[in-house]
Amino acid sequence: MSEARNVAFLGLGVMGGPMAGHLARNGHKVTVYNRTAAKAETFAARHPGARFAKTPREAAGGADIVFACVGNDDDLRAVTLSPEGAFAGMRPGAIFVDHTTASAEVARELFAAAKALGLGAVDAPVSGGQAGAENGALTIMCGAEPEIYAQAEPVMAAYARACRLMGPPGSGQLTKMVNQIAIAGLIQSLSEALHFAKTAGLDAAAVIDLIKNGAAQSWQMENRTKTMLAGEFDHGFAVEWMRKDLAICLAEARRSGAKLPIAALVDQFYAEVEAMGGKRWDTSSLIARLER
Known part of the structure; x- marks a missing residue:
């Protein structure tokens, strides 16, 4: 547990709500927006000592660290750079930590804006999903100046299993892109493997129980196989969110010249899942398009 700090948290969705809760339970004085x-009023009622604010600017007033976990680049700009945004309320020396999965471009933009105001900034997207947020076991990938990261890291430890500085501003978001590219390929491969096993007349569950002990093992295999075989797709990160993330990855690849043929193909497959009515299904629903 770090020294108690005055903190604000902007965005109380399926990720932000649990993360803010961990901060409150670890003794930090939390104001939420x-x-x-x-939703902010309910949070304050459930966590003794917590307060809610009507605007990001109000929430950020007096905070040592302001956290955010919102939807996308535009949402992020709205809660930081608008007249009622957090940056207008933060005192010099305070730190902004962004847990949104967003572009590296907006991370660098916010860093520059924060620097001009005498603020610190950390882009800190997370991996681990809703369960990781609820259990305080997220992996946090950070881009920041080292001295700013060193101040924020002990507070983020309230909900982190692993946290690491990956480089200068924008590096956290770039690392999260690597994570999403890898996941997209893994889920597609697992979907094809299960589909093949079933069409070959094998007991797919028995096959997985055996091969998970070898080189094919993955988190997706361990945690999603049973629900994929059962056609249950309400266990986590939604297809529409994954498509948002893959769009960020593909845009960055166009800028850098990286080649992402599999990621681009899987994004098209997810578009097919959306057309099937699976916009809110979890990402393991790729198998559904193979079994239409």
Whole structure:
């Protein structure tokens, strides 16, 4: 547990809400803001000592660290750079930590804006999903100046299994892109493997129980096989969110010249899943398009 700090948290969705809760339970004085005000009011009622604010600017007033976990680049700019945004309320020397999965471009933009105001900034996207947020076991990938990261890291430890500085501003978001590219390929391969096993007349569950002990093993194989075989797709990160993330990856690849043929193909497959009505299914639903 780090020294108790005054903190603000902007965005109380399936990830942000649990993360803010861990901060409150670890003794930090938490002020929360959410676009749907009722959610912020409910959070404050459930966590003794927590407060809710009507605007990001109000929430950020007096905070040592302001955290955010919102939807996309535009949402992020709205809660930071608008007249009622957090940057307008933060005192010099305070730190902004962004847990949104966003572009490296906006991470660098916010770093520059924060620097001009005498603020620190950390882009810190997370991996681990809703369960990781609820259990305080997220992996956090950070881009920042080392001295700023050193101040923020002990506070982020409230909900982190692993946290690491990956480089200068934008590096956290670039690392998260690597994570999403790898996951997309893994889920597609696992979907094809299960589909093949079933069409070959094998007991797919028995096959997985055996091969998970070898080189094919992955987190997806361990945690999603049973629900994929059962056709249950309500266990985590939604297809529409994955497509948002893959769009960020593909845009960055166009800028850098990286080649992502598999990621681009899997994004097209997810578009087919959306057309099947699976916009809110979890990412393991790639198998559904093979079994239509």
